[in-house]
Amino acid sequence: MKEEFLSIINMQHFDALISDAFWYFICSNFKREEDKPKYEAHNEFLLDRMAANYVSYTLVEDDRISDTTKDLFFNAFYNHLSQAVYHCLKTAFPKNRNRIEKSETKRDLLNTFSELFTGMVI
Numbered sequence: 001m002k003e004e005f006l007s008i009i010n011m012q013h014f015d016a017l018i019s020d021a022f023w024y025f026i027c028s029n030f031k032r033e034e035d036k037p038k039y040e041a042h043n044e045f046l047l048d049r050m051a052a053n054y055v056s057y058t059l060v061e062d063d064r065i066s067d068t069t070k071d072l073f074f075n076a077f078y079n080h081l082s083q084a085v086y087h088c089l090k091t092a093f094p095k096n097r098n099r100i101e102k103s104e105t106k107r108d109l110l111n112t113f114s115e116l117f118t119g120m121v122i
Contacts, residue, residue: 001066008073024046027039029108
């Protein structure tokens with residue numbers, strides 16, 4: 001099962017989703033309120049691309065990955081994506097770790113992606 005899980009994570013779709021989710025989170029959560037309208041078009045573009053990548057990601061046929069593993073992975077997909085973006089933020093902005101490592105930022109990450117991928121805040 002570990003190898004199957006790693007196969008899913010190592011797909012190009014996941015990298016694209018992490019990249020778009022990273023920039024979406026920055027544009028929606030780290031910009032000043034007065035600047036957020038400038039980024040609405042960017043956010044819409046990122047959301048559209050994330051939706052397309054997510055759909056194609058879920059439809060990937062790979063004989064090495066069982067349906068059970070796919071179900072487990074995609075049932076908690078928002079959590080996997082939140083954790084990946086969190087680690088990207090820590091790596092990209094080492095001088096801002098005190099802000100990134102706050103429980104409020106972690107909660108915002110989880111809430112943002114759980115709402116996007118499940119329709120509700122978990």
